[in-house]
Amino acid sequence: MKRNIEDAFNLHLNAEFYSFYLYLSMANYFEAQNLGGMAHWMRVQSEEERSHAMKFVDFINDRSGRVMLQQIDQPRTDWNSALEVFEDAYSHEQLISGKIDELVELANQHHDHAAHQFLQWFVSEQVEEEATSLGIVEQLRRVGDNPVGLLMIDQQLVGRAPSGDSTSA
Ligand code: OFO
Secondary structure, three states: OOHHHHHHHHHHHHHHHHHHHHHHHHHHHHHHOOOHHHHHHHHHHHHHHHHHHHHHHHHHHHOOOOOOOOOOOOOOOOOOOHHHHHHHHHHHHHHHHHHHHHHHHHHHHOOOHHHHHHHHHHHHHHHHHHHHHHHHHHHHHHHOOOHHHHHHHHHHHOOOOOOOOOOOO
16 A cells, blocks of 8 residues: 555544544543443444454555554543533544545545545444434433433433444444
């Protein structure tokens, strides 16, 4: 693979590992708030992000590139409300979608069809991840300060199945 694509992919796998860290941090915040359903949801999400990072690791290796792991930034550890956490999650997914789009453009510029095809899974995944986090943001906005509503959403989120297949969301 071309050097600048390899560099961009290495940079992006760091962003996916940061996503893993960020959602794990959100899970721990919810644990401290005794919102077990939200903690579980974030824990599953963090594992998905780790699997996204590993897809980049495998792809770089398969293309005879060199994986260069870099330092992972410290994520935020505190929020003022469950709504604020999920708003952050939604903004973060929008940011990642933008980064994926930039990678697709780079792959196209260099006529790297394998990289282009690899990235298409992430393009679809981002549509789903943005929709899911925005859906929860909207539910939380609807219940506002109602503690019963918050607990109902928490109970609903405990049902998220762990992602056994890293190719599914
Ligand atoms: Fe949230 O999809 Fe990867 O980063």
